[in-house]
Amino acid sequence: MRTPALLIVDMFSCFDFPDGERLAHCAVEAAHAIHPIREAFDDSDWPVIYANDNFGNWKCGFRELADECLRTPGAPQQIARTLFPKADHYSVLKPKHSAFLSTPLQILLQQLEAGPLVLTGMALDSCVLATAIDANSREYQCLVVEQAVACLPERRSPSLDVLSQSGAARVVSTSALLPSLEFT
Numbered sequence: 001m002r003t004p005a006l007l008i009v010d011m012f013s014c015f016d017f018p019d020g021e022r023l024a025h026c027a028v029e030a031a032h033a034i035h036p037i038r039e040a041f042d043d044s045d046w047p048v049i050y051a052n053d054n055f056g057n058w059k060c061g062f063r064e065l066a067d068e069c070l071r072t073p074g075a076p077q078q079i080a081r082t083l084f085p086k087a088d089h090y091s092v093l094k095p096k097h098s099a100f101l102s103t104p105l106q107i108l109l110q111q112l113e114a115g116p117l118v119l120t121g122m123a124l125d126s127c128v129l130a131t132a133i134d135a136n137s138r139e140y141q142c143l144v145v146e147q148a149v150a151c152l153p154e155r156r157s158p159s160l161d162v163l164s165q166s167g168a169a170r171v172v173s174t175s176a177l178l179p180s181l182e183f184t
Helices: 020-043 062-071 075-083 105-112 124-137 153-166 174-181
Strands: 003-009 048-053 090-094 114-122 142-150 170-172
Touching (some): 003 105, 003 124, 020 048, 020 075, 020 142, 048 062, 048 105, 062 075, 062 090, 105 114, 114 124, 142 153, 153 170
Parallel strands (some): 003 114, 048 090, 142 170
16 A cells, blocks of 8 residues: 655745745745644655755755754744654655656656645645646656645636646645545
8 A cells, every 4th residue: 555645845944036036925824724734744754855946056965954944033934933854744845846857756756655645835836736736747646735735826826727637646634634644
C-alpha cells in the first residue's frame, strides 16, 4: 500500500520578485492552512517533503534557506515560524518551476513508496501547477488543497480550473482532505 505524501512547494521565500509583495500576504494565509495539514501528516507518520526554489544560491542547502527566512522580518519570518521543517522532514531544492524538474523528487517518492501527493504552497499558477502536471504525467494521483496554496487573486480561479478540467489534480478543501486520504 502506498503512503500519502505532503509536498510543500516554495513556501520559503524573501518575496523579492515581481508581485512578491502582493503574493506575500496570500502566502502567509496559505502557511496557516498548511500547518495543520503538516501536523496531521506528522501524526500519521506520512512523509512531508519541502520542494523549494534555491533563490539562485547554488552554495547552500534548504535548511540554510529556511534559516535565512527565519531571520528576515515580515512574511518570510512569519511563514518560517509556521512551517519550519522538522528533523524528519525531507527536502529537495529545485532550479525551476516543477518540483520534479532536475531534482531527486521522483526517486525519493519511489523510495518512500509514496502516493497520492498532496500539493500545497506557492504559487498556484506557476510552481504548484507545473508540479501537478509533472506528477500527473508520472501517474501520481494529486490533490491540491485549495486553502493551502498561495496565488494572486486574479489568477486563482483560472489556475484551479486548469487543474480540475485537465485532470492533473483533484482540488479539495482542507476539511475534505484527510477523510479523502483514508480511502486511497
